Amino acid sequence: GENVEQHPSTLSVQEGDSAVIKCTYSDSASNYFPWYKQELGKRPQLIIDIRSNVGEKKDQRIAVTLNKTAKHFSLHITETQPEDSAVYFCAAAETSYDKVIFGPGTSLSVIP
């Protein structure tokens, strides 16, 4: 089955700097890669997703890149703000029935 790894497990950046979180997956058949943000005590919320026919996708300060050959994908947050502090989860979906496998999460702290 699919296995998703995520690095780093914790990340601390100064406000205004960029943050990068990297993930790898094992199943070459995966074709859908969402990213979720979870604030303390809250539910995971989708912030951006990418499909295997796209190499990069941007939404304001957030961008994701996908390298299908190497089976890795990354989340980039530019101009970080204190409200970006949260746990971020990457995930990969198998090809059928929407079974999404989550990575272990990255705890991001943005220092004012």
Added chain:
Amino acid sequence: DAGVIQSPRHEVTEMGQEVTLRCKPISGHNSLFWYRQTMMRGLELLIYFNNNVPIDDSGMPEDRFSAKMPNASFSTLKIQPSEPRDSAVYFCASSFTGGQSGPQHFGDGTRLSIL
């Protein structure tokens, strides 16, 4: 859009008791997922349904756990008997499956404490 609705939000009960968690997916969604989240194990998929049919229950930890989806707008996750190690936050999520995998929308979760 009311989102995914879970109840109760918090549950505290003694070990050995039966616990029932409830979920109402977003209207029109045809896939439903139950997750368990703990510090030690992260976010684990327990079971998921597609068109009310259980597709994969390999994540259900033991026979003490069972899940049902009697119709498109309701699902339950039951633990009987409950044990302290079942203490966790349980999330329900739903999505629409229409040929391509779609984003899952999570409910606010049920924080379960077994004493």
